Amino acid sequence: MARNRDPFTQALSSLRDRIQSGALSGGRPVIVQDEAQRLRLSTTPVREALAHLSGEGLVERAASGGYVTLRLDATTARERYAMRGEYIRMALELNRAALGPLRPPAPAFDPAAPGPAVGRLFSMIVCSAGNQVLWSGFERISGQLARLGRLEPFLFDDVEAEALALQEAYVSAAAETFIEATRRFHARRISAAAALAALAFAERDEKTEAQPGRRGTNGFLA
Missing domain, CATH: 1.10.10.10 (Winged helix-like DNA-binding domain superfamily/Winged helix DNA-binding domain)
Incomplete structure (x- = not known):
């Protein structure tokens, strides 16, 4: 099989x-x-x-x-976003040291799915650095942040424009410009970590209340 x-x-x-x-x-x-x-x-x-x-x-x-x-509570979410940003920064530095002004080609951008598009871009950058320890850490952190990433569009109304700007900065801008854009991307989410964690917690409660036979606060079946 x-x-x-x-x-x-x-x-x-x-x-x-x-x-x-x-x-x-x-x-x-x-x-x-x-x-x-x-x-x-x-x-x-x-x-x-x-x-x-x-x-x-x-x-x-x-x-x-x-x-x-x-x-992920707010504190843990902040730490995970900061760690992912640092992994990407280290990968960019490794790529620049190895390739100079050249860059691995960016994956295709899908405006209908900006979150996954950013994820593919970041994954390509870290994978192309050729450092297995760096890749393993990045993959672990990205997996843990996946659920909060899915909730980001409920908090930010410009995720498509933000993702496209990142893609264009990677393709066309100087390395320092893209590094700064990546830093801002993660700093925004670090600042919003408490709200994102609260959204995830509220979503959990909504699903709990929707389960058949779940008891309400008065002790009777909801």
Whole structure:
């Protein structure tokens, strides 16, 4: 059987997507039996996938056993955005030292999906630096920020223009100009980390209240 269809890979891909999309709310336990039933798998590949995702920082071991999904509070979100910006800055410096004025070609820009377009640009920059430690750190942090990135358009009304400006700065501007644009991009999100974390928390509560049989504040079934 092809590797991308084996039970572990199926569970890993599904769980990662559900955590990063917010389908599995932040700070909530992951019920292994429920996920196995949803995927029509045994519990073994689901447990193996959760152990792997723990290494990615997307789930954490619960004190009572099992796993809970990552919840980024404002302080942690600020730290993650700052770290991602630093990884990109280091990759840019490595590329400049190796290539001089030349730059790896930018990926195609999709105005219909500005967030993923920025993600592809940043990923290309870090990957092209050829430093595995740098890439692993960047990939881990980017995965943890994926859910907040999905919520950014609810807070910022210019994400398409911002993404296009970044793309154009990378393609056409001096290296220092793009480095500064990247710094501003992350500084904006560091400043908004509390609001983004609050949006994620509110989204979690909305999904909790929508679950069938969930008890309301008066103790009766909602």
